[in-house]
Amino acid sequence: AQKVTQAQTEISVVEKEDVTLDCVYETRDTTYYLFWYKQPPSGELVFLIRRNSFDEQNEISGRYSWNFQKSTSSFNFTITASQVVDSAVYFCALSEARLGDDKIIFGKGTRLHILP
Amino acid sequence: ETGVTQSPTHLIKTRGQQVTLRCSSQSGHNTVSWYQQALGQGPQFIFQYYREEENGRGNFPPRFSGLQFPNYSSELNVNALELDDSALYLCASSFYRTSGSRQTGELFFGEGSRLTVL
Numbered sequence: 086a087q088k089v090t091q092a093q094t095e096i097s098v099v100e101k102e103d104v105t106l107d108c109v110y111e112t113r114d115t116t117y118y119l120f121w122y123k124q125p126p127s128g129e130l131v132f133l134i135r136r137n138s139f140d141e142q143n144e145i146s147g148r149y150s151w152n153f154q155k156s157t158s159s160f161n162f163t164i165t166a167s168q169v170v171d172s173a174v175y176f177c178a179l180s181e182a183r184l185g186d187d188k189i190i191f192g193k194g195t196r197l198h199i200l201p
Numbered sequence: 202e203t204g205v206t207q208s209p210t211h212l213i214k215t216r217g218q219q220v221t222l223r224c225s226s227q228s229g230h231n232t233v234s235w236y237q238q239a240l241g242q243g244p245q246f247i248f249q250y251y252r253e254e255e256n257g258r259g260n261f262p263p264r265f266s267g268l269q270f271p272n273y274s275s276e277l278n279v280n281a282l283e284l285d286d287s288a289l290y291l292c293a294s295s296f297y298r299t300s301g302s303r304q305t306g307e308l309f310f311g312e313g314s315r316l317t318v319l
Contacts, residue, residue: 089243122310128289129203130244130310176243188257189308191243 087112089179089192097198098167106162106195108177114138119153119160120178120189130176136160164197172199203227205311207292213317214282222277222314226294232256233275234308235267238289250275251297282318289313 088111121133174194204227236244246259250269264280293308
């Protein structure tokens with residue numbers, strides 16, 4: 086069965102610190118996708134990244150970086166030099182995408198507070 | 202802004218009533234998915250509509266139903282409301298190619314409809 090675990094319920098860091106959000110997933114499929122979404126107070130989910138199971142290269146996008154390790158079934162997200170605007174709930178998610186099904190399994194989220 | 206709009210933004214119902222939530226997808230998108238997000242939880246997949254037909258469903262009872270219209274907008278209907286149906290209901294649109302590579306998961310979410318059942 087699919088499962089996404091975000092063990093950190095809430096994190097608070099001071100602005101400009103680096104912070105890593107952990108994500109561990111479970112799946113029996115060999116082909117799957119992993120995602121991170123950001124949910125600001127407005128409620129809408131903002132897509133940050135999608136990674137397929139065959140691409141283990143780490144990715145960097147500005148202050149954001151992602152570390153995908155298949156051996157430990159982890160897909161961690163790091164924000165470098167955090168800013169107050171990064172405060173939000175962050176969700177890690179998994180999809181075993183078969184043709185015609187975009188069912189995405191979300192973790193419970195990590196609430197990130199960036200303190201000025 | 203994602204271009205996905207949902208209405209109403211907030212509503213209050215009583216147990217046993219029925220509710221209809223609406224979603225307009227982003228221009229050019231042909232697929233709509235609905236998710237339920239209870240307080241403090243991650244979103245849970247309810248179902249997806251493509252070409253006006255249900256195209257995948259999560260673990261939700263039949264009293265959760267939906268429609269997709271020719272303009273790709275969608276409705277979520279919930280009958281016989283229960284207290285546990287209180288949640289944020291999120292609509293997401295995407296573009297699903299019928300052939301070739303498939304852009305899985307590039308969902309664009311609306312801001313949601315917050316339903317309170319008393």
